[in-house]
Amino acid sequence: MSLGPYASFIVTSYLLVTAVVLILIAWIAIDYRRQKQTLQELEAGGIVRRSGRSTTDMK
Amino acid sequence: MSLAALGTLVWRHPLADVAAKAAAPIGAAFTFLALVTGSLWGRPMWGTYWEWDARLTSVLILFLMYLGLIALWRAVEDPSRAARAAAILTLVGAINLPIIKFSVDWWNTLHQPASVMRIGGPSLDRAFLIPLLVMAVAFSLLFVTLHLAAMRNEILRRRVRALQLMQVAQASRRTP
Numbered sequence: 342m343s344l345g346p347y348a349s350f351i352v353t354s355y356l357l358v359t360a361v362v363l364i365l366i367a368w369i370a371i372d373y374r375r376q377k378q379t380l381q382e383l384e385a386g387g388i389v390r391r392s393g394r395s396t397t398d399m400k
Numbered sequence: 401m402s403l404a405a406l407g408t409l410v411w412r413h414p415l416a417d418v419a420a421k422a423a424a425p426i427g428a429a430f431t432f433l434a435l436v437t438g439s440l441w442g443r444p445m446w447g448t449y450w451e452w453d454a455r456l457t458s459v460l461i462l463f464l465m466y467l468g469l470i471a472l473w474r475a476v477e478d479p480s481r482a483a484r485a486a487a488i489l490t491l492v493g494a495i496n497l498p499i500i501k502f503s504v505d506w507w508n509t510l511h512q513p514a515s516v517m518r519i520g521g522p523s524l525d526r527a528f529l530i531p532l533l534v535m536a537v538a539f540s541l542l543f544v545t546l547h548l549a550a551m552r553n554e555i556l557r558r559r560v561r562a563l564q565l566m567q568v569a570q571a572s573r574r575t576p
Contacts, residue, residue: 346444347444350440350441350443350444353440354437354440354441357433357436357437358433358437361429361432361433362542364429365425365426365429365546366546368425369546369549369550369553370549372550372553373549373552373553373556376553376556376557376559376560377556379560380556380559380560380563383560383563383564383567384563386567388563388564388566388567388570389563
């Protein structure tokens with residue numbers, strides 16, 4: 342399929358959008374894992390919330 | 401974000417500043433994409449990547465305001481103080497939104513006038529309008545999904561902070 346005279350614009354834009362969206366998704370996923378891990382480490386060290394609920398209450 | 405800012409300042413809803421803080425980086429990323437892809441399209445259409453006209457400049461200001469909000473959240477350690485300051489900045493920044501929308505009508509710009517949301521209906525051909533609306537819906541849904549996930553992370557971050565403060569308090573009680 343020929344993209345015509347604007348092929349470079351179309352390809353560059355799609356690549357850029359894909360990269361930025363993937364970076365956003367990865368950043369959110371990595372941040373989630375990091376926060377969960379820190380919470381679990383704190384709870385393992387005997388620090389618990391006043392309500393007594395654990396981090397596994399929020400998945 | 402403006403609604404969340406009102407939620408922080410007026411209704412003091414606990415999730416309002418969580419929503420605002422989580423939305424800023426995603427809004428910044430989406431605005432960055434609009435600026436760069438628009439700039440790339442500007443080259444074949446206008447013969448230049450960038451022009452300091454009203455639409456482009458006002459969207460650049462929006463992007464800079466997102467960065468300013470992110471910096472503000474990071475600079476102020478106390479989340480409730482940061483939330484109030486960010487809410488005020490957000491409401492001030494909201495003035496930019498009608499400027500972005502109507503900039504092409506108020507000023508003589510390189511950018512084409514309104515072609516979708518205008519009196520008399522869209523002036524775009526259906527071949528362009530339908531894919532544009534489909535992608536607008538898709539990106540709105542993507543934003544909602546990413547925003548909800550980022551809000552969940554922010555709630556977890558606040559739990560971590562609360563537990564770390566408890567840990568410090570417990571340690572200081574043990575030390576004579």
